[in-house]
Amino acid sequence: MTPDNxxxxxxxxxxxxxxxxxxxxxxxxxxxRGSIHAVLGENGAGKSTLIKIIAGVVQPDxxxxxxxxxPVRFRxxxxxNAAGIVCIFQELxxxxxxxxxxxxxxxxxxxxxxGLIDKRAQRRRTEELLARVGCEDVNPLxxxxxxxxSRRQMVEIAKALGRGPRLLILDExxxxxxxxxxxxxYDILKKLGEEGLSLLYISHRMHEIEALADTCSVFRNGxxxxxxxxxxxxxxxxxxxxxxxxxxxxxxxxxxxxxxVPPVLEVQDLRWGDRLNGVSLKVGKGxxxxxGGLDGQGQRExxxxxxxxxxxxxxxxxxxxKPVTLSSPAQAKHHSIGMALIPEDRKTEGLMLPMSIxxxxxxxxxxxxxxxxxxxxxKERAAIQRMVDKLKIKVGDVADPVATLSGGNQQxxxxxxxxxxxxxxxxxxxxxxGIDVGTKQELYQLLRDLADAGASILFYTTDYxxxxxxxxxxxxxxxxxxxxxxxxxEIDEKAIVATSLNLPTTAETPFSAEAAP
Amino acid sequence: MATGSLxxxxxxxxxxxxxxxxxIAGAFILVILAIxxxxxxxxxxxxxFLSPVYLLQQLQVGAFLGIVAAGAMLVILLGHIDLSIPWxxxxxxxxxxxxxxxxxxxxxxxxxxxxxxxxxxxxxxxxVPSMIxxxxxxxxxxxxxVMLTGGYAPQSTATPLMSYLATGxxxxxxxxxxxxxxxxxxxxxxxxxTSVGRYIYAIGNRERAAYLSGINTRMVIxxxxxxxxxxxxxxxxxxxxxxxxxxxxxxxxxxxxxxxAVVIGGxxxxxxxxxxxxxxxxxILIVLLTSVLSVMQMPEAGRQIIYGLVIILMLLVYxxxxxxxx
Numbered sequence: 001m002t003p004d005n006x007x008x009x010x011x012x013x014x015x016x017x018x019x020x021x022x023x024x025x026x027x028x029x030x031x032x033r034g035s036i037h038a039v040l041g042e043n044g045a046g047k048s049t050l051i052k053i054i055a056g057v058v059q060p061d062x063x064x065x066x067x068x069x070x071p072v073r074f075r076x077x078x079x080x081n082a083a084g085i086v087c088i089f090q091e092l093x094x095x096x097x098x099x100x101x102x103x104x105x106x107x108x109x110x111x112x113x114x115g116l117i118d119k120r121a122q123r124r125r126t127e128e129l130l131a132r133v134g135c136e137d138v139n140p141l142x143x144x145x146x147x148x149x150s151r152r153q154m155v156e157i158a159k160a161l162g163r164g165p166r167l168l169i170l171d172e173x174x175x176x177x178x179x180x181x182x183x184x185x186y187d188i189l190k191k192l193g194e195e196g197l198s199l200l201y202i203s204h205r206m207h208e209i210e211a212l213a214d215t216c217s218v219f220r221n222g223x224x225x226x227x228x229x230x231x232x233x234x235x236x237x238x239x240x241x242x243x244x245x246x247x248x249x250x251x252x253x254x255x256x257x258x259x260x261v262p263p264v265l266e267v268q269d270l271r272w273g274d275r276l277n278g279v280s281l282k283v284g285k286g287x288x289x290x291x292g293g294l295d296g297q298g299q300r301e302x303x304x305x306x307x308x309x310x311x312x313x314x315x316x317x318x319x320x321x322k323p324v325t326l327s328s329p330a331q332a333k334h335h336s337i338g339m340a341l342i343p344e345d346r347k348t349e350g351l352m353l354p355m356s357i358x359x360x361x362x363x364x365x366x367x368x369x370x371x372x373x374x375x376x377x378x379k380e381r382a383a384i385q386r387m388v389d390k391l392k393i394k395v396g397d398v399a400d401p402v403a404t405l406s407g408g409n410q411q412x413x414x415x416x417x418x419x420x421x422x423x424x425x426x427x428x429x430x431x432x433x434g435i436d437v438g439t440k441q442e443l444y445q446l447l448r449d450l451a452d453a454g455a456s457i458l459f460y461t462t463d464y465x466x467x468x469x470x471x472x473x474x475x476x477x478x479x480x481x482x483x484x485x486x487x488x489x490e491i492d493e494k495a496i497v498a499t500s501l502n503l504p505t506t507a508e509t510p511f512s513a514e515a516a517p
Numbered sequence: 518m519a520t521g522s523l524x525x526x527x528x529x530x531x532x533x534x535x536x537x538x539x540x541i542a543g544a545f546i547l548v549i550l551a552i553x554x555x556x557x558x559x560x561x562x563x564x565x566f567l568s569p570v571y572l573l574q575q576l577q578v579g580a581f582l583g584i585v586a587a588g589a590m591l592v593i594l595l596g597h598i599d600l601s602i603p604w605x606x607x608x609x610x611x612x613x614x615x616x617x618x619x620x621x622x623x624x625x626x627x628x629x630x631x632x633x634x635x636x637x638x639x640x641x642x643x644x645v646p647s648m649i650x651x652x653x654x655x656x657x658x659x660x661x662x663v664m665l666t667g668g669y670a671p672q673s674t675a676t677p678l679m680s681y682l683a684t685g686x687x688x689x690x691x692x693x694x695x696x697x698x699x700x701x702x703x704x705x706x707x708x709x710x711t712s713v714g715r716y717i718y719a720i721g722n723r724e725r726a727a728y729l730s731g732i733n734t735r736m737v738i739x740x741x742x743x744x745x746x747x748x749x750x751x752x753x754x755x756x757x758x759x760x761x762x763x764x765x766x767x768x769x770x771x772x773x774x775x776x777x778a779v780v781i782g783g784x785x786x787x788x789x790x791x792x793x794x795x796x797x798x799x800x801i802l803i804v805l806l807t808s809v810l811s812v813m814q815m816p817e818a819g820r821q822i823i824y825g826l827v828i829i830l831m832l833l834v835y836x837x838x839x840x841x842x843x
Contacts, residue, residue, distance in 0.1 A: 333731030352722035366712035
């Protein structure tokens, strides 16, 4: 066996251009066997291109890639797969209407002697793989669409393990995971590392990298800036390497306590099926209220319910002290209510990807952009330009499809769309998922500015740092009800994690309770 | 990449991916005319395909198809389809001419709109796939029409106004062409200059995102189906005027050519993308292709084969371009 420190994967002098844009420039990069290697950088730093080259999705223009000392050149992802390189991408690649077992066996199902798919063997293999990622509670025959997002991501990891990887690439693979799942994933990844598997790990969550990686490489503007052993640099230093400039405070300062503010949005005993079991809350003018807790405890349903998407609700919703009935987003949007929802999945719920940036930004506020029955082009252009400037959206031409933007800028378009309606109540559902540090910081500042301007914000996030850094109050949900409200100095990671997990219910662990549909 | 440079005005003639199918279809029209002219020059020594009389006559025939295609396009842009076109057209023509007098045309159009409303309600509220629902509605309409006439050919004849709209001329321009042009202007305004037009594209791209943007998606879907029904009925009323009476099955030859015209014009059959000009070009292409093939005395079988192959071929060409963009 070769010693641990021989590089398994080695890139030297690799460059890649897309048209006139240099995505990677003369990159030297190495990844050891058994190493958990974090790749850091803002969106557009070249991380995705690096991964695509390693995984055979694109070919480098220059440079050599070596695998275990041998020069290799992958024509397509299949060739990379065959060499033991497996990717878990940010976008889930599971088919929602197929069962977990069918998904895991999709590319290479076990076959019977007749060449038919051996369902029993496939199921057995799925059970083994699920056990390996600590998801014994997932039924292999369950359809993927019935699983919560965090479970789907675990299935994705199990699927990747089923391909027998020697180098596993995780691209934002933990972005949809809850804290408890993340801990499980840490254990799995560490165990895999000990078994000699190399791991390339991309995440925007700094504390995950601290907890997990043994080596870090920072990329910026297509160049490999530095590689160093984890723990030798503080988070501030790392962030500075990533953005290439001094980092101010990540979170804007919170205003001092203003005493009681009249509630703009009030919810009393809201119930929906078995997902919402009597939620009561108040959000005051100018307040940012965080929704915390494990994933799938009703946070999403609460926001959809408020936005008029769910039918069959019971309970009372009051806006400005008056009870309202909201049965569609169109009603919630109406200026008498003034509600906006930044949905969970910007690609399928927030944006019309093939349509232009301008069309997307204007979509929710068309009513204010018309004169008579016709759209007023001058008004529309001015409004869109105002939003592009306000949110500093990096666009070449607002007539380009929104799909051409980076993730962070796409999210800004979703937010711009809603700001144009001048909302008074803003619901956000995990808006910073898969977004780079610089853009996150801008969004935090934006939220604070909006709140200072009088908006009431209900902010659900799976990242505890954001609850701590951004929110005036934090409501922790468990099993469809609010179990605790944290305020001021009470809001810290310990309190959040403790309340999310240690619940005075039964001896049942929250993990298995969470998986129940 | 400057932050937020102002866009070029949308009216500028820059070549977008959506223009390419239109240009290709336009070029193909010229090819068809060239082949047809070469044939007539060789056999008769005349270039009859290039005479204004012939071209106007073709446009007059094409107007009926163009009107149907305009409505079909709105529904296709939503990502749906209206298969009830044939018997909506027939019903509009038959009931309109059965009523007769000054109410003939309004009643005909109203019939189309009611059928469209039913289609829209079924698709938007009952969430039945439009392919199935409109197919069912088409069969039901057919049953109603047969019931109405007891299985015999209807006795009613077209009113003078219907005949005038179908066969009259103003300043040498056939009336149906004028009706088609007016309708086209309305559709272009709807698609490009109104919120509803924007919503139609949005729903075709991603209905869920449109709904979560606070768009009343159901109303937009219903409206599109109502317009489609009205267009079919309008074509039916004009056709009844053209042949001076309504008859069973008069709408049957219009369904596939209308969808083909929309798709050849570059509208994505799955919705969300497409320009109205393309539908006009697609309509002209189909009308000319049919006409040239029949003048060339191509046997029916050969005509069908060529017709089908052209549709497939054009879509293959478009599909390849789209693949690069996607």
